Amino acid sequence: MDEVAGAIADPVRRRILEMLKDGRRLSAGEVAERFAISRPAVSRHLRVLRQSGLVRAELIGRQRFYALEPEPFGELITWLAQFGRPSGWEHRLDALETEVYRTRRERRPTTETESSSREEETA
The missing domain is CATH 1.10.10.10 (Winged helix-like DNA-binding domain superfamily/Winged helix DNA-binding domain)
Structure with missing residues (x-):
């Protein structure tokens, strides 16, 4: 090594x-x-x-x-792996990614009728 x-x-x-x-x-x-x-x-x-x-x-x-x-x-990779990300970071990043996608989905209109009715409400 x-x-x-x-x-x-x-x-x-x-x-x-x-x-x-x-x-x-x-x-x-x-x-x-x-x-x-x-x-x-x-x-x-x-x-x-x-x-x-x-x-x-x-x-x-x-x-x-x-x-x-x-x-x-x-052998070098195995040795270096002990200095990698602390356990738990992967889980936290996955949770953050899930939350970002959920928030985006909630903000996006799901159908054209919803979109057009929102436009009418703002007009």
């Missing part, structure tokens, strides 16, 4: 992970094009991500393609 946390501590590495999150495979060159840092610097970031197990590299011809490996996030 410490290695994963250390790997995602850097904003460049987090951005690389975001680029790969949709199952895309990108070459080191494609990754480097999206940053204003040198290609060797991007390669170092990719190496850290590879060593932490967060990305895998696949050699195709002379190019290395990188893809996300989501499994190592599991």
